[in-house]
Amino acid sequence: MSGPGPMAAAVPDRDGLWSRRLFALLAGTAVAAVSGRVLLALDPSHLDAARGVVWLVMLGHLAQRYWRPRRTGRLIWRPRVAGPHGAEPGLVARRSAAGWLGLTADVTAGVVVALGGFSVLTERWPQVEAGRPPVLTAVALGLGWVVYAETRFTGRLALTGGGLRYGGDWYPWSEIRGVRRSGERAGGVHLRLEPERLPRTVVGGRDLAVPDERLIAAIEAFRTTPEALAVGLPVTPPEPAPGVAER
Incomplete structure (x- = not known):
């Protein structure tokens, strides 16, 4: 089945683009500022504890x-879905509980490894201690960036008249030629793109609350009729065929 032509792509409304980005920037800046204040107040003994x-x-x-x-x-x-190019009506999938746990674990591991690693360096080379403020500032900025990235868009995944967005990645409908299960342990849906991207593109899976079969049914339905999402009227996504197990 051929994909939609260029005329099927929707033009996003840019009115809400900058307000959403500004909100995300303010949220990220606030988290970075608070984190920086807390981290810079730590003494070397706290960094040693992180190493432990x-x-x-x-x-x-x-x-x-x-x-x-x-x-x-x-x-x-959702009547307005914040995406990379503006706001469009569309369907949104939220991050799952396992996805939030994974994100929290990633952030925690990153912070602890950074602090613990710096503690090891200062123990071996005391002169490195002079770099503690820049390192802690970088960690705080990293936390702010995570909040900015999570706040900038609506939902973890979105289907709109323009295409499919997963996190900060954007895939126009004209490039999606088909979908199938990824076969990976964490689940997910493999997008068959044209031109193909490496590594292969997998969306959804463990970090998405919507099961793969339900996501596949929706993508297959709207990749050839994206105008149904661009009209602006509420859309009910299709369900997988009866008897298909949800994962």
Whole structure:
């Protein structure tokens, strides 16, 4: 089945683009400022404590990847979905509980490894201590960036008249030629793109509340009729065929 032509693409409304970006920027800046104040107030003994729990944090980070609760979420209609190019009507999928746990584990591991690693360096080379403020500032900015990236868009995944957005990645409908299960342990949907991208493109999976079969049914339905999402009227996404197990 051929994909939609160029005329099928919707033109997003840019009126809400900058207000959403400004809100995300303010949220990220606030988190970075608070984090920076807390981190810069730490003394070397606190950094030594972070070094002592690095292995425990990394073990927890690896263990949480094996938690895969059943996903029963649905794509929800939103009249305004904030995307990379503006606001459009569309369907949104939220991040799952396992996805939030994974994000929290990633951030925690990153912070602890950065602090613990710097503690090791200062113990071996005391002159490195002079670089503590810039390092802690960089960690705070990283936390702010995570908040900015999570706040900038509506939902973890969105289907709009213009295409499919997953996180900060954008895939126009004209490039999506088909979908199938990824076959990976964490689940997910493999997008068959033209031109193909490397590594292969997988969306959804463990970090999305919507099961793969429900996502596949929606993508297959709207990749050839994206104008149905661009009209602005509420849309009910299709369901997978009866008897198809949800994952």
